[in-house]
Amino acid sequence: xxxxxxxxxxxxxxxEGSENGLFQTESRGADLGGLLASLGVDETGVKYNVLVNNxxxxxxxxxQDGDSVIVMPxxxxx
Numbered sequence: 521x522x523x524x525x526x527x528x529x530x531x532x533x534x535x536e537g538s539e540n541g542l543f544q545t546e547s548r549g550a551d552l553g554g555l556l557a558s559l560g561v562d563e564t565g566v567k568y569n570v571l572v573n574n575x576x577x578x579x580x581x582x583x584q585d586g587d588s589v590i591v592m593p594x595x596x597x598x
Contacts (some may be wrong), residue, residue, distance in 0.1 A: 522547045522583050528593040529566055533559045553579030567594045
């Protein structure tokens with residue numbers, strides 16, 4: 521199982537029944553880009569960071585059982 525945490529505006533993309541954007545998925549063996557596409561993250565037009573096990577990974581990273589994915593919008597301030 522892969523643990524996914526969506527934050528900020530992305531919480532609305534979480535599957536029904538998730539708690540505050542946190543859910544589990546069986547995306548093991550899929551790449552990170554495929555997971556993001558299945559959630560519709562890129563379609564929002566919001567820039568974001570993705571961490572897998574607290575490290576940045578490329579979209580071609582193959583998800584492994586036990587991975588933890590966090591998707592968070594970029595923050596700006598001044």
